[in-house]
Amino acid sequence: MNFSIYDTQSREVKPVNVVDRPIHIYCCGPTVYRDAHVGNLRTFLLADLISRTLKLLGQKVILIQNITDVGHMSEDFEEQDKLLSQAKLEKSDPFAIARKYEEKFHADLAHLNIQTADKYPRASETIDGMLSSIQNLIDNESAYVAESGSVYFSAQSFPSYGAISGNRLESLKPGHRYEYSGDGEKRFHADWALWKSAGNRTEMVWESPWGRGFPGWHIECTAMSLDLLAQHIDIHVGGIDLRFPHHENERAQSNSIIGKEAVDLWVHGEHLLFEGRKMSKSANNVVLVADLISQGIDPLALRLALLENRYRSQMDLTWDSLRAANTTLMRWRTAMATWGESQNFLADAEIQTALIEDLDTPRAVLRLRAIEKDLSISPERKREIFNFVDQVFALDLSRKVEVKPLSKEQMDLVQSRANVRADKNWAESDRLRDVLAAEGIAVSDGPQGQSWNWIS
Ligand code: AMP
């Protein structure tokens, strides 16, 4: 049984090659100058879903996710290192900023049950690896040293530049903004910096054979992925905005170093919108995991809301959809408790197929909803199927729901309603339903009689 996923470069759904070693996954990590918003987390979840699905098939996985703590320049006119700008703003040391947001990133991942990667290499601690990658590129004439001591990759040295994004060199016009457009010393407008000379910069700078400076953003992913994944990445994951220039440049660098394709499959997650607009700091519509918690929403309800949408479609999240997901999650956990205590897994063929065919999580969720309602499936089997799915969904479905007890008066109201229903006094039953609803208690009538739950 094979797992397949959409590869941006070939523009088709392709199987992951079955190999007699762990599958190598590299996921571009956060730039740790601010909290990760739930859009960023959608992309990090993608790597988790791929890795969990492969593990479900019995496949071992090695996952590497980098921590960008230097060299990621802001896209605005000033082109400042994001870490240094934030350090100035918070009147703090850039490394202290990096460690603070790195820690928060790990806490966010834990809230979403995203499994820990095998390594989280930091850019600032991989400088030697980047220097040797850059030297390698200079030696084979893929890169050149400018007078200032900055080193640039020569885009024209790599004939298949543009294969991932479709942005071929001939169509990249001078003056178009790629990144670092201020460098007049570049030989060709689409070249990019591998190493930047320090100039006036005094913080986060390192010695190099070309003078003091700091690394470009793209070279960090080349150095780390080649080094930590034995020069072969089966699946490379990131948000769709990284397709160009970040991944295009990474591919040119990595392939020029090893002389062959470094990455089998380039997988991109589409953006998360919030109430109609792409979630971003600049759009001022950022939602954090902490915001969910303060609204009484379980962070795993976000995980469920994300699962209800296909990773490669844009998705519009709203507070209403988050609350609806929270209600479903609580209902499933409550139902699980009534379905016995089995810890066994019962595979469901349709759900497994949905997952391995390009991560069709919405189809898997629909199937789970159908199983929940299906009277022909015994409670014990339902529980075992839910256990099985939870290996990938990771919604903690067997977690006990803490239910606040009813007061004596509320219990009496619920009991009175059961009595009037036995007497077929529908008008009084409806009135009591409204009285209970006003107290935040929902009653529903099923084949086993009346049940109640708190309205969340
Ligand atoms: P950054 O911390 O800015 O380097 O971004 C971390 C990851 O989040 C990258 O893979 C981005 O492509 C991704 N990303 C940024 N904005 C969104 C969004 N609104 N929805 C989904 N992914 C995003």
Ligand code: ZN
């Ligand atoms: Zn990257």
